[in-house]
Amino acid sequence: MYSYKRILVPTDGSDVSAFAEQAAVDFARAHGSEIVTLSVAKPYPAYAAAEASMAVDPGLDDQALRDWAERNVRRVAAAAAAAGVPCTTLTVFSHSASDAILDAVTEQQCDLIFMGSHGRRGLSRLLAGSETQNVLAYAQVPVMVMRPPDKSGHRPRP
């Protein structure tokens, strides 16, 4: 039988990912799995220009992004700790969240990915997020796609 020993939970700190995080923690507790949570900090594309003009200190923004990613994974770690689920936290800098997620699956030997149907940029509930689609297309392990209830608390008709 397929076993779920290590579950990768990518997080971007959004409400959508919070929903997937909690579901992943519940699943991990029920199946005796560990959680590996990952937050991907995307460097701003404007850096090159900003550096050239010496207008801002890029290192400062780097630190802000790192802190943001840290906060995201700490939220998952806290939820996991509350449920007594072992949790590893990872933060990486990458221009592509989906690449970072796929790399983490291999490096951390995960056997399941739990993620929201769309990320922070998700605008329409009618499209799976682009990062989610990339992960679905290339992941070698099963992917659990979670759609959170609407903001109104109303669940769309399935």
Place this chain on the structure above:
Amino acid sequence: MYRRILVPTDGTELASRAIDLALGLATLARGTLIAVHAGAPPFLLAPEVGFGAPLQDAWVREREQLAHDGLSYVRRCAGEAGVACQTILVRNDAPWQAIIDTARDQACDLIVMASHGRGGLARRLIGSETAKVLTHSAIPVLVVR
């Protein structure tokens, strides 16, 4: 734990890995597996077009066989694993709609499905029916390559 797990089967072996995973989850949760096959409506050409009849009959028989094989495979696997199982044959032009409707009618809490089905175009990143189920499902979908 997911207790009512829907697994769509298109009657080909592309669904077998999803069936395995669904059975595993149902076993752990002592849940029920609900297998659904979305068969096409029983007409290929307009029925009044008489000259299509022989072709039509062969096509319908083949489709019936595919549906029957797919569902009985799931029933057999579930029987071997000791998992409660229900099989449902739905007639719908749009398999994704049949899957979503069945999930709702059967009060399922999880859909486990293959990333690609019989639809061909293997190079496409993700199967079209799977993409539509992901788009419209209010319950979690476990996508299996």
